[in-house]
Amino acid sequence: MGSASKQSNKPGGKGGVDRRTRIAELRAAEQRRDRRNKVIASVAAGVLVIGAIATGTWFVMDQNQKKKDREAAANADIPGVKTFGDLSRNHVKDKVNYPMTPPVGGDHNAVWLDCMGHVYDKPVENERAVHSLEHGAVWVTYNGKATADDIKILTDKVKATPYSLMSPYPDEQGTITLNAWSTQLIVDSASDPRVNQFFTKYVQGKQTQEPGASCTMGEM
Known part of the structure; x- marks a missing residue:
């Protein structure tokens, strides 16, 4: 073994x-x-x-x-939008008698309003707001018929949108007016779907006279 x-x-x-x-x-x-x-x-x-x-x-x-x-x-066409054709673009120091209320173009002040989502709680100068429109901004205005909900919705929309501004406009006929250069739309409520359509089409839209121009460093 x-x-x-x-x-x-x-x-x-x-x-x-x-x-x-x-x-x-x-x-x-x-x-x-x-x-x-x-x-x-x-x-x-x-x-x-x-x-x-x-x-x-x-x-x-x-x-x-x-x-x-x-x-x-x-x-796309937006029902109710009015256009005003070619408007003058001269810089002036005096007040301008505009043919539409609020104004959407014409001669204006050399200094624009801040319009990078700026919400003003008091009426602004027409001549400076018009200059902002020339730069491609949408200007939202409203009178005393606008409700607190309307103002809240519009405020949030403007604050979230560069090249837009908002201010009260007691003398306007419509409750809410959306203004772009040579373009205007009146609505009764901020919930109207045309509000968003107007922003989409006209913030820096084809109507802009000076695309890309600054919307900051303006003055009130």
Whole structure:
């Protein structure tokens, strides 16, 4: 029995064969794991790439759709809007007798009103508000018929919109008047859907005489 045990430990013995077989099996199993992990990693990477491409494609399509929507809104007619044709644009120091109330264009003061979402709680100078319209701002005015809810809705809208301003205008006929250069719309309520349509179309819209001109550093 002693001699048989010694024989099994020799390099050519049964014990050596079993050990080499076991090592080969372990290596084969390890190689299978490596191949499986590589396949899983490749699939995961592919999923990530496809996801990134899909996300990028969706983002581009979404941006394109938003651009089309803005262009459509800019070209859409808004019921009730009045336009006044070509109006003069001279800088003057004196008061101007405007043909419409509130005024939406014509000669005006050389200094505009701050109109980067500025809400004034008192009436402003016509001549300076008109200059802001020349720069592409929308001027929201209202009289005593406007409710507290109207004023709150309009205030929030203006404060969130660069190139807009708002002020009371006791002498206007309509409850709420939306004014852009040579353009005007009267509504009875701030919840009228045409309010948002007017902002979309006329804030820095095609009627703007000086696109991109500053709407800050003006004076009251």
